[in-house]
Amino acid sequence: MNHDIVVVGTSAGGVNALQTLCSGLPKDLPSSVFITIHTGPDAPGYLAEILARMCPLPVVYAGLREEIQTGKVYLARSNLHLIVKRGQVISRFLAKENGTRPAIDPMFRSAAQSYGRRVIGVVLTGNLDDGTAGLGIIKDEGGIAIVQDPNDAVFNSMPLNAIKFVKVDHVVPLSDMAPLLVDLVRREVKSEGLPESPVTEQSERLFTCPGCGGPMHEYLNHNALWYKCQVGHRFTPEAMMEKQNDDIEERMWNLLALLRQKAELNRTMASDARCSREGTPVHPDYFETQAREAQKAAATMEALLEERGQTLFPGPPEKTASKLEEMRRERNERPESRA
Known part of the structure; x- marks a missing residue:
């Protein structure tokens, strides 16, 4: 052979x-x-x-x-x-x-x-x-x-x-x-015995699978770790961290979209309350306050995303700004983010 x-x-x-x-x-x-x-x-x-x-x-x-x-x-x-x-x-x-x-x-x-x-x-x-x-x-x-x-x-x-x-x-x-x-x-396969395989260990720690949300077990082989869930998703530590980072960023964008929608909705409700002839049980100022708080939280989330972008895309400010604008545009074009 x-x-x-x-x-x-x-x-x-x-x-x-x-x-x-x-x-x-x-x-x-x-x-x-x-x-x-x-x-x-x-x-x-x-x-x-x-x-x-x-x-x-x-x-x-x-x-x-x-x-x-x-x-x-x-x-x-x-x-x-x-x-x-x-x-x-x-x-x-x-x-x-x-x-x-x-x-x-x-x-x-x-x-x-x-x-x-x-x-x-x-x-x-x-x-x-x-x-x-x-x-x-x-x-x-x-x-x-x-x-x-x-x-x-x-x-x-x-x-x-x-x-x-x-x-x-x-x-x-x-x-x-x-x-x-x-x-x-072109060389013949060596006939001597196989090297002793290291024991694969399963730890007691459990992690949540980024792919399906099910439990994952940790395994060790050659001092290298990997994780496997019950349906077969496997992740090495770097790949698992990368997937978790992607999930965190996605949730941050979703939260930013929700906060902006909340601010806009409260501004609309405040306007409707002022125009109502029969009055409303809630004063327009309440909706204005809710809108300002939501807008403030949205600004904080956007700043966090910009800071994350500076970390992910270090370089000249104009290059980073361009990349951030591209990320925002892609995110805003997703159907789930539209008001």
Whole structure:
């Protein structure tokens, strides 16, 4: 046996990285290559065509279920996880992991569990830490772990986390990645025993799943933490924190919209109370007071959002102001925020 299963995970900056990697693979590569890159659910699906222009191997999007062919590159489909099973590549609509679908960890994990030491796992440029837990499982099963040199990556969070928590075998710049893979896939799989897998521990602490609101348990492997809920959502710590930050910001925008609506409604009611010939049981001043308090609270919330924007988008004031205006415009265009 040789290392005939190569799984590659990437995110931000990944399209250019994959172009460089795939262009260096020979047409007689005795291995199948599986790639997951983070994409949105409405991604146009041009990546296979882009990579096929420069890759000597055929590049296709993985089918719902098809036999694996040696010398072929399979891409994860938009909004579906790519799962590697014995002899088959499967696209499945499973729970999101690390807030995304497709995610890298389920591909790494399934390949390791199906093919063991025959697997080579590759982590390229990207944000946060998707792929770290899966790369650890590849190592547990005796496979090879390769990470792009963080100094060479456009976005280095994924490579840095993989190196931090997994005992990787090779850290190389992108230009050396294809030659290294060509060398490794032609080598025979080592026959010595597998390394002792660390015990996966479940803590007593419970967290709320950002995906569904259900309880999540904390797991530990290779000193790396991840969280899993009962329906299958999985998050690494960085991905979970990112999702929580997004949820907090969304609720802040919703609260700002509600406060503005409350202020406007109270101003309308004050005006109606003044114009009423028969009088009203509540004096117009009451509504005016409510409107001022709501407007004051809205101003405080807007200031908090601006402060958050300064943190998220540091730089020249005009650039930050432009980004904040873009955020406000996007938020105001959402149907739920309209009065």
